[in-house]
Amino acid sequence: MVKNNYAPFRAKILEKYQQTELDWTYRLECPIKPIFGQFMEVSLPGVGECPISISDFGDGYLEMTIRRVGKVTEGIDKLAPGDVLFLRGPYGNGFPLETFYGKHLIVAAGGTGLAPVKSVINHFYAHPELLKQCDILTGFKTPRDVLFKGDLEKWAQTFRVEVTVDKLDESGNLEVIANSCTRKTGLITSLIPDVRLSSLEDVRVIIVGPPVMMKFTAQEFLCRGLEKENIWVSFERKMSCGLGKCGHCKIDETYVCLEGPVFNFAKAQTLLD
Ligand SMILES: Cc1cc2nc3c(=O)[nH]c(=O)nc-3n(C[C@H](O)[C@H](O)[C@H](O)COP(=O)(O)OP(=O)(O)OC[C@H]3O[C@@H](n4cnc5c(N)ncnc54)[C@H](O)[C@@H]3O)c2cc1C
Ligand code: FES
Numbered sequence: 001m002v003k004n005n006y007a008p009f010r011a012k013i014l015e016k017y018q019q020t021e022l023d024w025t026y027r028l029e030c031p032i033k034p035i036f037g038q039f040m041e042v043s044l045p046g047v048g049e050c051p052i053s054i055s056d057f058g059d060g061y062l063e064m065t066i067r068r069v070g071k072v073t074e075g076i077d078k079l080a081p082g083d084v085l086f087l088r089g090p091y092g093n094g095f096p097l098e099t100f101y102g103k104h105l106i107v108a109a110g111g112t113g114l115a116p117v118k119s120v121i122n123h124f125y126a127h128p129e130l131l132k133q134c135d136i137l138t139g140f141k142t143p144r145d146v147l148f149k150g151d152l153e154k155w156a157q158t159f160r161v162e163v164t165v166d167k168l169d170e171s172g173n174l175e176v177i178a179n180s181c182t183r184k185t186g187l188i189t190s191l192i193p194d195v196r197l198s199s200l201e202d203v204r205v206i207i208v209g210p211p212v213m214m215k216f217t218a219q220e221f222l223c224r225g226l227e228k229e230n231i232w233v234s235f236e237r238k239m240s241c242g243l244g245k246c247g248h249c250k251i252d253e254t255y256v257c258l259e260g261p262v263f264n265f266a267k268a269q270t271l272l273d
Contacts, residue, residue, distance in 0.1 A: 164190065
């Protein structure tokens with residue numbers, strides 16, 4: 001039987017964990033084994049559909065971390081364990097994991113950009129012998145916006161993890177952030193000059209976040225002498241069908257949903273405004 005890539009299927013919410021005021025992680029019953037960095041189209045009948053990254057997966061389940069911003073995500077926010085939502089996918093190319101084996105991997109993630117790369121970090125956390133070294137640089141707006149605090153704490157046992165916030169909120173402190181991590185205020189780009197690069201040829205970088213963050217973060221790494229071919233980014237650009245049909249994601253001649261969302265920076269630099 002030919003699989004219909006458009007056909008949504010039911011996925012039961014097994015668990016729901018609060019990350020921030022607006023972000024929740026949903027564990028969904030789903031047998032699919034995606035590639036690290038892929039996304040699904042998530043829908044609610046009569047409401048709509050939107051692309052969401054797979055933030056983690058395991059035997060019989062997928063996790064997605066969803067920020068309440070508009071009609072579909074507001075509808076999902078109201079759901080509870082036992083309720084059902086609809087998925088189709090997985091779509092997109094994912095990260096080229098083997099390219100990072102034996103290398104010094106640096107992951108720079110801003111805000112919800114940490115979601116698509118979380119499963120990659122978890123993979124290497126479970127197999128640290130596959131990397132030479134790993135640095136995780138994360139940036140959020142305020143301490144209240146920090147995602148995956150428990151995971152940051154866990155990763156910091158094995159990797160170097162830095163968390164920066166643009167500004168302190170009214171709680172006025174960084175203590176709410178995982179305390180094994182280095183905690184700072186300032187933009188994520190301010191962390192890059194202090195990253196120790198063992199040898200330039202061995203460094204590979206993943207950058208995920210808003211386009212402006214990816215652009216300036218990549219520029220900082222280029223200034224440190226990295227080749228653009230050793231940098232990868234992932235786009236969370238407006239998408240609709242996820243299948244190369246509607247054209248919503250198209251930048252010039254590139255369909256982000258088909259060729260991405262992960263791009264080598266040699267190509268991505270032409271796509272970032
Ligand atoms: C590959 C990919 C992966 C993604 N992964 C994630 C993820 O892991 N987690 C996550 O939370 N999100 C993710 N997103 C983003 C998510 O798909 C969008 O936030 C999506 O638009 C939410 O749908 P919605 O119907 O809830 O919001 P929408 O109604 O589409 O609103 C989204 C935003 O647009 C604004 N907006 C809506 N309508 C208008 C208008 N008429 N004029 C001006 N502004 C408007 C809203 O204020 C809001 O800020 C991803 C996107 C892509 C492409
Ligand atoms: S999202 Fe429809 S063509 Fe890419």
